[in-house]
Amino acid sequence: MVAERVRSAARTGRHAVVRASGGAARAPDRAGDLPAGGGARGGVPAAGTARIGVLVHGGDPVSRAGIVSQLRAGGEFRLLGEDDADAADVSMVIADQMDAETAITIRSLRLRGVTRIVLLVTRIDDKALLAAVEAGVAGVVRRHQATQQALATAIRTAAAGEGTLPPDLLGRLLSQVGQLQRQVLSPRGLTFAGLTEREIGVLRLLAEGLDTVEVGRRLFYSERTVKNIIHDVTSRLELRNRTHAVAYAIREGLI
DSSP, rough: HHHHHHHTTTTTTTTEEEEEEEEEOOOHHHOOOOTSOOSSOOOOOOTTTEEEEEEEEOHHHHHHHHHHHHHHHHHEEEEOOGGGGGSSSSSEEEEEEOOOOHHHHHHHHHHHHOEEEEEEEEEHHEEEEEEEEEETTEEEEEGGGGHHHHHHHHHHEEEEEETEHHHHHOOOOOOOHHHHHIIGGEEEEOOOOOOOOHHHHHHHHHHTTTOOOHHHHTTTTOHHHHHHHHHHHHHTTTTTHHHHHHHHHHHHTTT
8 A cells, every 4th residue: 555655654764665566576496697688698606595585677778778787786686577577576677767568568567467666767856757657666766866785775674665855756656655544545534555444444333343234333324334335345445245345444554
């Protein structure tokens, strides 16, 4: 969830780290290092250290070669070609801006199994930032801030299931999230989890062990109304039953 990832942000160094909702990163193997597009093996990692598989995607050939060279210099990453995208732990997408074409690229990579993506972008405004988060980007690095250390940090953070944003972008994203809550969701009785306050109230009482009749009495609803609320939640969120709905609400921190 966007709100959860943003609100749990912690500032580290020059970039802010945002805790993602996904699980732990896949353990990278210790295969050889390939340049983007294929080629010879690169640097050697320290003994006993597993390297993170990275696919550098997009951008012009010169920019892409420069990023690959920076990443290879540290010796902690395996640089993969396009044919090995499904083996990547993280993909770094190079773009001038977060436009429709870049969004399509990000979504296509996610469909190929690359779920952790860092966007290396020349310029990005508030609208584009939100679009990047919605597309599934785990981190953003501006091109003029793309030092070897900044790139390595963003990749390591993404591989660990977290995200990275420059501090000013984090502040702007927080502002957008708050505005979305106040102007769009709250007037409709919705939360970022996609549940209304009424639905959350029903799930909270179910979690306390009440049955549908008792929930109805407590909230002054008929039992049919309570059952309809539960049905709406399970259908909309593709949950199996009321137990699954309660577990979802607990996992999302709603109750």
